[in-house]
Amino acid sequence: MRRSLIALLGLLAVGVVIFAGSFQLARRACVASMANSTDDLEWLRQEFHLGAAEMARIRHLHEGYLPKCGEMCERIAAKKHELEAALTGATNVPPAAEQALAELGSLRAQCQGQMLKHFAEVSRAMPPEQGRRYLAEMQRLTLGFHEQVEQSMSGSAGHAHGHH
């Protein structure tokens, strides 16, 4: 009986090793074969099952959007530096910092608006059903986080106000 138990445990151990080994090998091979693409748009092709013509249209839109996005990011970064400079050494919020904050907010809004317009354009370049799914997914991914932060902040603020 004891020999049977040892043999069973041995078989189980061999099974576990084989399972773990094949799992690791398959996972690595899969990631290596799928993630070696340097194309930023590969996810769109895979996720939304796009053809060559749709991908060409989207690539054109994408390449047109990237310089605008980069320029907006540079303007936002410059405004952030301006705000930091205005706040350096100040014990309160000087008018220059308030103005920089307002401009920063406006730039961010412009950037987000531009981004959402791009998503809408890309969604129109896709088949209707995939386009709707893409737009919903991109809004969730880019604005969802913002909403989560706001909700958590308002929730905690309300809780704090309840105690005061």
Place this chain on the structure above:
Amino acid sequence: MKTSKLEPEDTRLSALLRESRESPSLPPHFREYVWRRIEHGEKPDSLPAGFAWLDGLAARLLRPGFALACLTAMLVAGALLGVAQGTNLAKQEAQARYLAAVAPNPLH
């Protein structure tokens, strides 16, 4: 010189020899102890009662064909799960790459 021949079957001699040999006294409960040892020795190398099914299971699983089939099933299951998780990981990486390109920092 007087010589006498000793007979090996001499009963008197045997009795004298037996009496002259001192046999050590046995410890108390010696017989019970011996029987207990015999009983323990007769017991098979077994697990507690209720685990008898293990023998049957082992006999079934350790048949070469069945064991090979089990190991093959483990191999296939591991590979399928690995492919599923690898695909998911690769998809997440591709999504992150696209997001980094179009929305470098949504909150700035």
